[in-house]
Amino acid sequence: MGLLNLFAKPRPALQRLPSGSMTVDREGHIVTCTVSSSYPVDILEEVADEVLRLFAEARKAHLPLSEFRIHFASLHITAREARGGAFIFLSPAGPL
Amino acid sequence: MDAQQKILILDDDPVFLELYKEWLAQLPSKPEIHTSTSGARALALLEADPFRVLICDLKMPKMDGLQVLSIVRRRFPELRTVVMTGVQDEEFRSRAYALGVDLFWLKPDTQQNMQMFLECLESLLGRDNESGFRGIQSKSLMDILQMECLSQSSTVFRITRGSLVGKIWILNGDLIDAETEGARGEAAFRRILGWKSGTFETLPAEPERERTITKSINALLLETAQAMDEISNPMEGESPEEAEHRKTVWRLATLTREGGEWVVTAPNDPKGTPEGWGTQSEAELADWMRYANDAVQRLSEKVEAGPLSHIRAQNLDRKLVFMPAKNKTFLVSWPTSSDAGAIFEKSKKLITTWDS
Numbered sequence: 001m002g003l004l005n006l007f008a009k010p011r012p013a014l015q016r017l018p019s020g021s022m023t024v025d026r027e028g029h030i031v032t033c034t035v036s037s038s039y040p041v042d043i044l045e046e047v048a049d050e051v052l053r054l055f056a057e058a059r060k061a062h063l064p065l066s067e068f069r070i071h072f073a074s075l076h077i078t079a080r081e082a083r084g085g086a087f088i089f090l091s092p093a094g095p096l
Numbered sequence: 097m098d099a100q101q102k103i104l105i106l107d108d109d110p111v112f113l114e115l116y117k118e119w120l121a122q123l124p125s126k127p128e129i130h131t132s133t134s135g136a137r138a139l140a141l142l143e144a145d146p147f148r149v150l151i152c153d154l155k156m157p158k159m160d161g162l163q164v165l166s167i168v169r170r171r172f173p174e175l176r177t178v179v180m181t182g183v184q185d186e187e188f189r190s191r192a193y194a195l196g197v198d199l200f201w202l203k204p205d206t207q208q209n210m211q212m213f214l215e216c217l218e219s220l221l222g223r224d225n226e227s228g229f230r231g232i233q234s235k236s237l238m239d240i241l242q243m244e245c246l247s248q249s250s251t252v253f254r255i256t257r258g259s260l261v262g263k264i265w266i267l268n269g270d271l272i273d274a275e276t277e278g279a280r281g282e283a284a285f286r287r288i289l290g291w292k293s294g295t296f297e298t299l300p301a302e303p304e305r306e307r308t309i310t311k312s313i314n315a316l317l318l319e320t321a322q323a324m325d326e327i328s329n330p331m332e333g334e335s336p337e338e339a340e341h342r343k344t345v346w347r348l349a350t351l352t353r354e355g356g357e358w359v360v361t362a363p364n365d366p367k368g369t370p371e372g373w374g375t376q377s378e379a380e381l382a383d384w385m386r387y388a389n390d391a392v393q394r395l396s397e398k399v400e401a402g403p404l405s406h407i408r409a410q411n412l413d414r415k416l417v418f419m420p421a422k423n424k425t426f427l428v429s430w431p432t433s434s435d436a437g438a439i440f441e442k443s444k445k446l447i448t449t450w451d452s
Binding site: 014015016017018043046047050053054057058060061062063064065066067068069070071072073074075077092093 | 154155160161162183187188190191194195377380381383384387388391392394395396398399400401402403404405406407408409410411412416
């Protein structure tokens with residue numbers, strides 16, 4: 001049928017999952033980061049912000065956490081509390 | 097099958113949409129075909145009308161296919177989803193399946209490939225979505241067992257509900273044995289019959305299996321049905337408060353037996369009342385659980401990480417497992433000395449048992 005060529009159209013690139021680690025201060029600023037520079041920084045900042053707020057909300061509920069690991073289907077996010085900031089590790093889950 | 101089933105095709109290229117429409121017109125069930133060139137429009141169409149299947153491209157501007165599928169999975173859990181893409185990349189295939197898609201198909205390059213795709217799609221359109229035991233829809237396990245015994249069959253049923261696994265042995269139409277979670281015989285049979293849903297498979301008969309059950313299947317089914325009624329309804333002379341108390345005692349007993357400290361459940365409905373066993377702080381813990389649920393939802397959509405499986409957390413006093421279930425979220429506390437892998441499995445088992 002020769003349909004393959006028809007489908008070879010230019011398309012926007014799909015976003016890959018982030019892989020690496022980052023250190024954030026208590027304000028949510030990224031201090032160090034090993035995630036590929038091609039990954040959008042604004043998304044990493046949002047991840048950092050959500051992580052810090054999860055720690056803060058847990059403290060409010062009298063459940064102070066030192067560490068948590070979120071298991072999504074495709075990605076694991078591990079966060080360790082560090083003097084108000086956090087170490088955050090992002091690791092894509094293995095193939096099915 | 098419903099003759100009016102609808103398929104929505106999402107691709108940013110109108111030329112391909114036209115091609116798809118022509119191809120899908122060959123489907124024997126003749127579904128209504130709708131198209132969309134953007135994720136936002138596709139979501140609006142799905143909101144407006146019930147669709148059976150969404151066929152989605154991956155690479156699209158503004159909102160890509162993974163983002164669309166992530167939203168669709170949450171908002172329309174009954175919708176069947178198919179990815180049809182030119183992206184040959186294991187990472188994206190894995191992520192699509194992790195988002196719960198039913199089918200990941202590379203854009204067909206031959207007539208034969210297209211025909212296979214159409215056959216798969218027809219099968220998806222015909223698949224029943226009713227609840228019950230997968231394999232024989234809308235039949236309870238009791239119905240299935242009765243049918244097997246009436247037909248004088250010899251077989252072994254392997255039944256799975258979440259992390260719980262049970263087996264029931266039938267020989268020449270007689271129930272001879274059952275086994276699950278350390279229980280055997282009638283006790284195991286009653287426990288398995290208490291599972292409201294799950295999956296089962298039939299295994300080859302085992303004529304050499306030792307017989308531990310001598311009662312007839314009908315007598316046992318009757319006894320089990322009565323026992324289940326007594327659990328779900330107040331016993332004779334028992335007030336609803338007393339029945340609730342009995343359930344609480346049973347839950348605490350199962351929690352203690354597994355070595356857990358406390359459990360809190362937070363209903364997904366914000367107006368629902370949280371419940372706690374072994375703790376008095378269920379209200380403030382449920383507030384955090386709801387916050388955490390929203391936060392991980394935002395994270396999942398932002399990073400396109402797929403649905404949440406669970407969260408493990410810890411502090412100096414305890415280890416925690418946070419796990420979403422059907423209509424609520426569970427938070428289970430374990431001693432710090434507990435093995436991290438074991439508490440995840442134990443939490444899953446506990447939640448499955450309590451929810452059954």
